[in-house]
Amino acid sequence: MTKNLLVELLVEELPPKSLKQLGNSFAELLVAGLKAQDLLAAGAQVTAYASPRRLAVHITGVSAQAADKAVTQKLMPVAVGLDAQGQATPPLLKKLASLGADASVVPHLKRVMDGKTETLFLDVVAKGMLLTDGLQKALQEAIGQLPIPKVMTYQLADGWSSVNFVRPVHALIALHGAEIVPVNILGLQAGRETQGHRFEAKVNPIVLHNADSYAQQLLTEGAVIASFAERRVEIERQLAVAAVKENLTPVDDDALLDEVTALVEHPNVLAGKFAEEFLQVPQECLILTMKANQKYLPLLDAQGKLANKFLLVSNIRPTDPGLVIAGNERVVRSRLADAKFFFDQDRKKTLASRLPALDKVVYHNKLGTQGLRMHYVRAIASMIGQQLDGDALAAQAYEAATLAKADLLTDMVGEFPELQGIMGRYYAQHEGLGDDIAFAIEDHYKPRFAGDELPRNLVGVCVALADKLETLVNMFGIGQIPTGDKDPFALRRHALGVIRILIEKSLPLELDKLIQQVIEIIEDKEIPKQWASLQLSSIVSKQWIVAKESGKQLLTFIHERLAGNLREQGYTAQEVDAVLSLNPQNLSDIPKRLAAVRAFAVLPEAVSLAVANKRVGNILKKTNGGINKEVDASLLQELAEQALHQALTSLSSKTKEAFDAGDYTTSLQILAALKAPVDTFFDHVMVNVDDEKLRNNRLVLLAQLHQIMNRIADLSKLAN
Known part of the structure; x- marks a missing residue:
């Protein structure tokens, strides 16, 4: 007979960015362990629960004991188990005894060729695994295999023993129907008691009636929405209602919603605001500081412009939320004031005035500083610009590439590295450099991820290509080639960026020739005095001087990325092989x-x-x-x-x-x-x-x- 099973680990607050994965993995691993021991009925339904203080899983159709099953047990070679008269030898009798059998089964043993040896086999009926034993084994395996980013060691209640887990565990529940399954893990014995919301639970501890009452009791008695998915839906609903009241729209950010869902057990969406004077700061800065530091959801108007209002997801529901809102408004005011201060201070210096300091920013110990790197990138960008549209584009590409990394030295990017390029664009516009240069500074990082937009103008295209090609050529030149899952310099992403730009912008540039030109620029360009004395192996000794092998490896690497990318777009392997076999150099033709x-x-x-x-x-x-x-x-x-x-x-x-x-x-x-x-x-x-x-x-x-x-x-x- 089957019943439903509920297992819960009550823990201290779990890492919010890992909670969703931990909850799903805990359920999947536990189910896999029980299934492997034939304890689950066909079509068993699994529900995962995860909140800041708990990992749990509810499984339908779990047997108290697995069904018995026939097993063929290998014993030993016939020559060892039977004597010349066909009687059982002492080793065989000993083996049979360990299996609960005796000499009476000897006539019924099977003789089967096992390779070149005739071997004795015994047909036995294996008793099905008891749920207590099966759950204990499955629980231990699940705990051991959870994708925990960093394990914590903590002492148990006895003051002597210690165990390892993502956070200290305070209680274990294991209910099969209404009965406790007597398992133990991490120094805890299974029971039926859990804790509700820290501040709003009506009853603490909560005594569960049975496995099926878990979610309802937590909600009604403990003020906890145990399901991660249901809690996220509730947050989205409340956000939509609150945004409509303000006639605004929340910023769309799935990762932030997941993180907020992992921070609360009983969500309560509230609206706050900040002074309009802060809207003078670029909205990317304000949005990032509200999202990254406070986990707020900024609100946008119909034109996508930031409003001076935001939504916060509280974990408590006071009768008067005014104090909660006011407290959050005070905090966000300080954060936005910092952003405004950084923005005002940064604009006191031009991007060009920051360039000498790039000579002190190490890019790679074998490749020198960002200053030296910029020296190469601008030469490559100018070369590409010359080929695409002559002197005017070459000059603009050279200027944009020269300034592209200058914002790395600003206070704003120092505080928020995610804004590199974006802040460079704002500061360039503030200096009156024009949109061609300003947008190129922002866009030279694009595409930053799969599906990201490409540079908006040809100047940005030149600098983006130059930046990526310089990275690829130099990294391959010093042997930093991605292997397996390891790609610390994101060279696969750079290669895909080159591919997308060449194809989607329909650039009449030949890949082979382009890479060779980049190699020649890096090899032949005279190193200015300020970098000439640097003791950098690739600069002084030119370890990969002609770089013929590096160039070939890089071309192969890019073509492999190209083939994979085309297959992901829906082209068959035959179609891709047919086209790429001719090694077309103009990728825009592909x-x-x-x-x-x-x-x-x-x-x-x-x-x-x-x-x-x-x-x-x-x-x-x-x-x-x-x-x-x-x-x-x-x-x-x-x-x-x-x-x-x-x-x-x-x-x-x-x-x-x-x-x-x-x-x-x-x-x-x-x-x-x-x-x-x-x-x-x-x-x-x-x-x-x-x-x-x-x-x-x-x-x-x-x-x-x-x-x-x-x-x-x-x-x-x-x-x-």
Whole structure:
């Protein structure tokens, strides 16, 4: 017979940023442990609970004892277990006794070949695991496997023993229906008592009636919404109601909502406000300080502008919330005053005046300071700008790159590193540098994460590319290549940023050439005097001087990221392989090539042509070169080879014209007309004939076929 099971750990306040994961993991691990011991009924329902002071799980359909099951027990080799007369030897009798059997079962033992050895096996019925034992084992395993970021060691009540957990645990509940399951963990024996809200519980301790009354008793007696998900929904509901009253909208921030949900057990949303004078400070600063320091939700108007009001989620519900609101308003006033002070102080110095101090900010012990890095980045940005739009863009990119890291030395960014770039933009605008330069300073970090927007203008594109390429080339140059999950310098993100910018901005830049130009700038650019004396291995000894191997490794790395990114966008592995096999250097072409391949693949002729293309490639691989470049029409003896030559001659100009016009889809679809002459050629023409002239002429014909078919993608990949 099955009943429902409730397990709870009552703890001191858990880390809010980890609570959601801890709650889900505790439930998943406990369920997995019970399931492995056949203690769960089919279709058992699991409900995870997590609040600042508890981790709990409710599971339906849990058996008091698992069903017995037949087990085949391996004993020992026949030669060891039985003597010459087939009687049990002492070792066999001893083994049987340990399993609760005797000599009477010897005639019923199975003899089975185990590898090359004939072995004795015994069929037994294993008793099902008792819930007490199974839950004890599952609980210990779950506690040991929880994703705890940092373990705390604390003493137990006896004053001598100590245990390790994320926070001290004060009580353990284990109820199977209404019965206590006598398990223990972390020095605690299971019971049925828990604690409600620290200040608002009607009853403390709360004595649970049974496993199913847990959530309701905590709510009605303890003023606690035990479910993380339900508590979050309630907070969202209250936030929406409070925001509507103010005719404003709360800032959308899922991570902050999760954190606030993990801080309260009985949420109560209240509205506060601050002085309008603080709105003179950039709203990003105000929003960040309210979110990061106070866990408030700032309110925005219909235009997305910050209002001088905010919402806070309190853990208490006083009759008069005025004191709570006033206290929070005093705290936020101090925080915003600090932000305003930083902003006012920062604007007293220009970005350019801060540049010399970048020489004291170490970027990497093998690569020097941010000042030296800026020296390279601006040269790379200028080079990219020159290629994209000439001298004017090159000059703007140089200026923006020069100032891009200056805000690292401001008080505001020192307090809030997340604002780097953003504050640089505000300070640049304050100095009247113009939006092209200002936005480039902010945008050169973009894209910062998957799905992030790209730089808004070409100046920002140049600096963003330069910043990422300099990082990639230099890090690969000193051997800092990501391995496994380790990527301390976010090189995968930088590579994806380069890929997205080149493709989505349709930049006519060749990746191979671009990386080589960056390498040359870093190798050849003369180091100014202020950095020349630095004892930095990569600067003084130029450890990776030509960096040919580093360049190759980096290209491979970027192409791997590109292939993965394209597959994540929904392209098949075949489509991606077909396009990337040709190693296209202009990445902005890749989406059009993929679209063309996808359109070609659905044609009735596609599979046949792909197979033929693969066959042609294999034939050509076996040639030693030295064949003519042009087909000699006088040597075309067979009607089939004449027909193929005629088809190639007719279609070649059409496909090239479409290709040159960027119409890759049409260029590939024209190839459908080749199916019949190609099939006929392979049915009736022998390529590797003894006559050298005929053989070479047919190889030239196939080489032309191979070239025309693989201009956009390696179509043979579609045959795999």
